[in-house]
Amino acid sequence: MPELPEVETIKNELAPLVTGRRIKSVDFLWAKTLVSPSIPEFDARVTGKLVKSLERRGKYLIFNLDSGDSLLVHLRMTGSFLSGTGKSVPSGHTRAVIRLDDGICMYFIDPRKFGKFQLVDDLRVKALDKLGPEPMAASFTSAVLIKLLEGRKGPIKAALVDQEFIAGIGNMYADEILFESGLNPLRPSDSLAAEEMKRLYKAIKQVLKRAIENKGASISNYFRPGGEKGTAHEGFKVAHRKGDCPVCGGPIKRIVVRQRGTYFCPVCQA
DNA sequence: CACTTTGTTTCCAC
DNA sequence: TGTGGAAACAAAGT
Numbered sequence: 001m002p003e004l005p006e007v008e009t010i011k012n013e014l015a016p017l018v019t020g021r022r023i024k025s026v027d028f029l030w031a032k033t034l035v036s037p038s039i040p041e042f043d044a045r046v047t048g049k050l051v052k053s054l055e056r057r058g059k060y061l062i063f064n065l066d067s068g069d070s071l072l073v074h075l076r077m078t079g080s081f082l083s084g085t086g087k088s089v090p091s092g093h094t095r096a097v098i099r100l101d102d103g104i105c106m107y108f109i110d111p112r113k114f115g116k117f118q119l120v121d122d123l124r125v126k127a128l129d130k131l132g133p134e135p136m137a138a139s140f141t142s143a144v145l146i147k148l149l150e151g152r153k154g155p156i157k158a159a160l161v162d163q164e165f166i167a168g169i170g171n172m173y174a175d176e177i178l179f180e181s182g183l184n185p186l187r188p189s190d191s192l193a194a195e196e197m198k199r200l201y202k203a204i205k206q207v208l209k210r211a212i213e214n215k216g217a218s219i220s221n222y223f224r225p226g227g228e229k230g231t232a233h234e235g236f237k238v239a240h241r242k243g244d245c246p247v248c249g250g251p252i253k254r255i256v257v258r259q260r261g262t263y264f265c266p267v268c269q270a
Numbered sequence: 271c272a273c274t275t276t277g278t279t280t281c282c283a284c
Numbered sequence: 285t286g287t288g289g290a291a292a293c294a295a296a297g298t
Binding site for chain 1: 287288289290291294295296297
Binding site for chain 1: 274
């Protein structure tokens with residue numbers, strides 16, 4: 001399930017394959033994958049263009065073209081990329097094929113069809129503008145987090161998965177971060193003591209950093225461009241776990257916060 | 271067949 | 285007007 005560490009891994013591993021190459025064609029095997037513009041206009045603006053660079057913002061992967069246009073790929077739930085040579089489609093869940101020069105192909109594989117492609121002429125679009133700060137950026141300091149938390153009502157878990165609050169964190173990393181901080185997911189955001197906010201800040205940086213080092217979490221359908229899986233999920237303490245707390249041995253509890261399954265240890269996260 | 275999964279969108283109350 | 289919560293939605297797996 002692509003969240004920040006998974007999209008970052010895809011970006012890092014795809015970049016050497018695609019930067020400096022020209023796009024020969026993009027085929028959509030699932031029409032709804034492209035949200036805008038129309039397919040004919042998309043083809044006209046993309047074919048023959050050079051991929052200048054790849055970047056990531058939140059859960060968006062961004063292909064910057066030499067024409068100034070950018071292809072935004074919103075990776076959501078089950079989306080990932082597989083690189084190949086274009087002979088055959090590697091999976092029945094392939095939703096789009098980006099063909100580059102020298103026979104390089106990138107397959108967008110997305111079993112649940114939630115991922116979206118969008119071509120824009122300016123990165124100042126609503127989808128990106130609304131995103132909160134990048135948690136891994138050096139500019140995301142504990143002072144920034146404290147500022148965000150003050151006056152914010154509602155459970156801390158809800159804040160962490162809110163893309164306008166912080167970009168790139170989804171359900172599973174929110175659970176891991178809260179476990180690492182020893183904070184109950186239902187604690188109101190503005191109720192944290194200074195020391196708790198410090199712990200939360202450290203946990204955000206640490207959980208994401210470790211997950212990036214482990215090339216993302218391969219829960220359900222995520223894999224890397226070369227076909228390998230990530231191993232970050234092997235280190236998960238509570239997210240998607242059914243068993244007992246690895247620290248205190250008590251049962252992990254599952255509750256629902258903002259309509260989302262939330263795993264936590266009621267003892268360690270009192 | 272009901273339920274789960276994640277993020278966005280829409281709607282409603284305050 | 286902003287904020288926040290709940291529900292609906294998208295699609296497929298179990």
